Amino acid sequence: MRSKLALKIAYDGTRFHGYARQPTVTTVEGSIINALFDKQIISDMKKAEIRCGSRTDKRVSALTNVMTFYTDESAKDVLFLLSDEFDSIFPYGITEVDDNFNPRHAISRSYHYLLPMNRFTTSKLKNVLSLFIGKHDFSNFARIESHRNPVRTIDRITVNEGDNVVIVEITAQTFLWNQIRRIIEASIKYCKEKITLDQIQKALDHPEEPVDFNLAPAIPLILTNIEYPDISFFEPEELKQRRNIVESTVKQHLINLAF
Numbered sequence: 001m002r003s004k005l006a007l008k009i010a011y012d013g014t015r016f017h018g019y020a021r022q023p024t025v026t027t028v029e030g031s032i033i034n035a036l037f038d039k040q041i042i043s044d045m046k047k048a049e050i051r052c053g054s055r056t057d058k059r060v061s062a063l064t065n066v067m068t069f070y071t072d073e074s075a076k077d078v079l080f081l082l083s084d085e086f087d088s089i090f091p092y093g094i095t096e097v098d099d100n101f102n103p104r105h106a107i108s109r110s111y112h113y114l115l116p117m118n119r120f121t122t123s124k125l126k127n128v129l130s131l132f133i134g135k136h137d138f139s140n141f142a143r144i145e146s147h148r149n150p151v152r153t154i155d156r157i158t159v160n161e162g163d164n165v166v167i168v169e170i171t172a173q174t175f176l177w178n179q180i181r182r183i184i185e186a187s188i189k190y191c192k193e194k195i196t197l198d199q200i201q202k203a204l205d206h207p208e209e210p211v212d213f214n215l216a217p218a219i220p221l222i223l224t225n226i227e228y229p230d231i232s233f234f235e236p237e238e239l240k241q242r243r244n245i246v247e248s249t250v251k252q253h254l255i256n257l258a259f
Contacts, residue, residue: 004049005075006068006103007032007082008093008233010243013061014219014253015088020055028056028089032067035085041071041078053103053226057178061250062223063243066103075234083239090242093233101231108155108173108227113184114220115166116254120191122159122166128190129157129168131200132183139207141183142176150207152176165251169224178215186213219253222246 009032017025021033029052033045042048053066071078079094115125132141132154139150156171170180186203189195195213203211 010090012088018058059218092239093235110171110225112222113168128187137207140203142179181216185216
């Protein structure tokens with residue numbers, strides 16, 4: 001019986017040229033679609049109606065992303081058919097959803113940006129990042145597409161010290177292209193005393209005056225959570241634990257990055 005499934009996945013983004021399918025390079029979506037066909041879970045792209053919660057950029061990883069598609073297979077069968085199919089993609093949860101469920105319509109998304117310990121003063125990071133909380137025109141802190149509204153609301157930013165890393169967590173319902181990486185880069189420049197708080201505040205208050213603080217590296221960015229109302233996933237613990245591989249891999253890459 002044909003049903004619409006929502007599949008939860010984690011992946012090591014350092015191994016892919018982004019999430020979205022592209023014809024000439026390896027991507028997360030392309031790899032999963034190939035497996036769906038190989039396992040005969042789907043047989044027609046148009047009928048499958050594949051969608052996703054977030055199209056992460058090249059080298060950005062995820063502990064949680066969501067892909068939806070139509071299939072005649074049961075949810076649990078699909079999960080276990082895919083669970084050992086990939087080296088760097090980790091399917092770990094699944095559920096059946098209504099036809100009107102759209103994975104893009106999340107109530108919140110959370111990202112972690114990992115920074116090396118002892119490179120930055122945590123109190124300074126908290127101070128500068130607090131400027132970005134709330135509703136702002138982020139024209140100077142994102143790559144703005146002509147059809148997108150640059151106004152976004154950041155609900156929460158926290159800074160915590162983890163295992164040899166500083167973890168910046170940023171939560172909002174939606175983000176703009178490169179928004180987090182541009183916010184992080186401006187914050188790093190402030191911590192290094194290359195720019196001032198006043199310069200950042202002015203860039204927020206006057207989006208009509210273009211300012212480019214540049215872009216932080218993609219590898220330390222991890223999509224950690226996507227929340228939907230009234231949706232519960234089947235998540236076997238042995239599969240869910242494999243998400244830890246992703247964060248460990250990203251931490252290993254930090255030592256090769258210059259901040």
